[in-house]
Amino acid sequence: MNIAPELIHIAVALAAIAAFIGLNGLVLVWLERKVAGHIQRRPGPYEVGPWGLLQPVADAVKLVGKQLVRPKVADPWLYWSAPLLSFTPVFLLFLTIPFGPRLIGMEFNLGLLLILAFSGLNVLALCLAGWSSANKYSLLGAARAVAQSIAYEIPLLLAVLAIAFQFGTLNLSTIVHHQGPMPWQWNVMTQPLAFIIYFICAVAETNRAPFDLPEAESELTAGFHTEYSGMAFGLFFLAEYAYIIVISCVATVLFLGGWHGPGAPGFWWFLLKVYALIMVIIWLRWTYPRVRFDQLLNINWKWLLPLALVNLLLTLIFVKM
Amino acid sequence: MAQEDIDLIQAINTQDPPVVKVELVNTIFDICRSMSLWPMTFGLACCAIEMMAVGMARFDIARFGAEVFRPSPRQCDLMIVAGTVSRKMAPCVVQLYEQMPAPRYVMALGNCAISGGPFYFEGQYGIVEGVDKMVPVDVYVPGCPPRPEGLLEGLFKIQEKMTGRRWWPMPKQGEAV
Numbered sequence: 001m002n003i004a005p006e007l008i009h010i011a012v013a014l015a016a017i018a019a020f021i022g023l024n025g026l027v028l029v030w031l032e033r034k035v036a037g038h039i040q041r042r043p044g045p046y047e048v049g050p051w052g053l054l055q056p057v058a059d060a061v062k063l064v065g066k067q068l069v070r071p072k073v074a075d076p077w078l079y080w081s082a083p084l085l086s087f088t089p090v091f092l093l094f095l096t097i098p099f100g101p102r103l104i105g106m107e108f109n110l111g112l113l114l115i116l117a118f119s120g121l122n123v124l125a126l127c128l129a130g131w132s133s134a135n136k137y138s139l140l141g142a143a144r145a146v147a148q149s150i151a152y153e154i155p156l157l158l159a160v161l162a163i164a165f166q167f168g169t170l171n172l173s174t175i176v177h178h179q180g181p182m183p184w185q186w187n188v189m190t191q192p193l194a195f196i197i198y199f200i201c202a203v204a205e206t207n208r209a210p211f212d213l214p215e216a217e218s219e220l221t222a223g224f225h226t227e228y229s230g231m232a233f234g235l236f237f238l239a240e241y242a243y244i245i246v247i248s249c250v251a252t253v254l255f256l257g258g259w260h261g262p263g264a265p266g267f268w269w270f271l272l273k274v275y276a277l278i279m280v281i282i283w284l285r286w287t288y289p290r291v292r293f294d295q296l297l298n299i300n301w302k303w304l305l306p307l308a309l310v311n312l313l314l315t316l317i318f319v320k321m
Numbered sequence: 322m323a324q325e326d327i328d329l330i331q332a333i334n335t336q337d338p339p340v341v342k343v344e345l346v347n348t349i350f351d352i353c354r355s356m357s358l359w360p361m362t363f364g365l366a367c368c369a370i371e372m373m374a375v376g377m378a379r380f381d382i383a384r385f386g387a388e389v390f391r392p393s394p395r396q397c398d399l400m401i402v403a404g405t406v407s408r409k410m411a412p413c414v415v416q417l418y419e420q421m422p423a424p425r426y427v428m429a430l431g432n433c434a435i436s437g438g439p440f441y442f443e444g445q446y447g448i449v450e451g452v453d454k455m456v457p458v459d460v461y462v463p464g465c466p467p468r469p470e471g472l473l474e475g476l477f478k479i480q481e482k483m484t485g486r487r488w489w490p491m492p493k494q495g496e497a498v
């Protein structure tokens with residue numbers, strides 16, 4: 001019996017990624033509620049465990065122990081497959097992200113393409129969830145999710161493409177190697193517009209406030225996951241947090257120098273930058289009110305898309321000169 | 322039961338037996354459930370204002386892990402009936418209760434939800450005299466409206482009912498605290 005060492009490497013990486021996602025899900029739930037509390041001048045989760053640290057654990061166990069409900073008219077296959085479809089692609093997304101100089105699941109020349117392609121599956125999952133629930137709010141939420149995700153994917157791709165053109169590669173490790181340890185050697189200095197466009201689109205892609213139209217509770221109850229209870233809802237929740245980590249990781253790799261940093265380079269710099277970005281995303285959520293749907297699409301089609309195109313053209317001109 | 326109560330809808334209460342029959346597991350489940358009671362986002366009358374105040378900076382129900390007001394009844398554990406239940410609203414309240422997955426808990430907040438409160442008089446026709454005529458209530462919080470501390474105390478009572486012990490110290494009595 002002869003197993004290729006690469007396969008073992010990938011299997012170990014997948015196991016580590018699963019642990020990373022689970023742990024991060026717990027940490028981010030706690031962090032989000034704590035930050036929300038402090039932004040609103042209240043302590044947030046405080047009594048369950050020291051500083052409320054056991055709060056996400058209690059939530060997770062409760063969600064596992066909750067009754068699972070399926071509406072009678074819902075399509076059972078589509079209904080139960082949607083949360084799984086939303087959550088499972090997440091593992092693949094982390095596979096090609098270089099966490100450190102040697103800490104990478106799989107060296108892959110099309111790493112960026114793999115991430116962008118598989119993160120697109122989330123839209124399908126949300127669409128299935130909303131459609132199969134046979135609930136008008138779910139259906140409206142799903143329609144919004146699809147319109148929003150497809151619209152915002154275009155400027156996001158264009159922003160990422162500018163980086164890809166600049167270095168002539170889709171390999172994430174190579175892109176990190178092209179950047180230096182100091183902040184002024186990072187891509188965010190040469191491509192500030194692409195970074196801003198990428199960040200706005202990424203927040204919209206993950207359905208985070210102020211772009212959380214698909215689950216706007218004042219209009220749509222809970223959007224596409226209205227009918228989901230217990231762990232089915234928990235999987236959507238976990239997937240949302242996992243996608244936040246993914247977009248922060250990709251932003252770190254593409255724009256913020258990856259694992260480079262002043263002093264010793266390593267995965268600590270990577271995690272530091274990722275968590276800084278996540279904090280910004282949480283901060284955005286608790287600062288800005290939700291946009292209207294026409295505003296949401298106007299921002300995209302009238303501002304982000306032309307700006308991304310201009311940015312791409314400028315990049316091309318500079319690369320060719 | 323008065324004559325006018327007969328046409329009130331009774332909620333169908335389906336409670337699945339626990340999947341795991343191990344006592345320790347169920348204890349852990351109960352403790353975790355009591356520490357993350359997600360209430361439903363709905364208010365019927367003025368008691369809802371107090372319910373909102375509980376989520377705000379001064380009282381902060383988030384300390385006990387119960388600030389996640391879920392808009393969808395499928396994701397809720399606790400139904401806070403905050404206010405007067407009118408006869409027109411009664412079927413909706415029952416439907417919301419039935420839509421919640423087990424285990425579910427109900428708190429009747431304020432005198433109106435407990436017994437009709439100031440609207441309880443001879444010949445009234447529009448008010449349900451107590452939400453417990455339709456759905457099983459776990460904890461009654463009296464007051465018109467109850468103070469936010471009252472709601473928090475009701476939450477502690479539900480936690481006590483679920484786990485068999487009181488988790489937080491009793492408030493100081495007597496002089497102003």
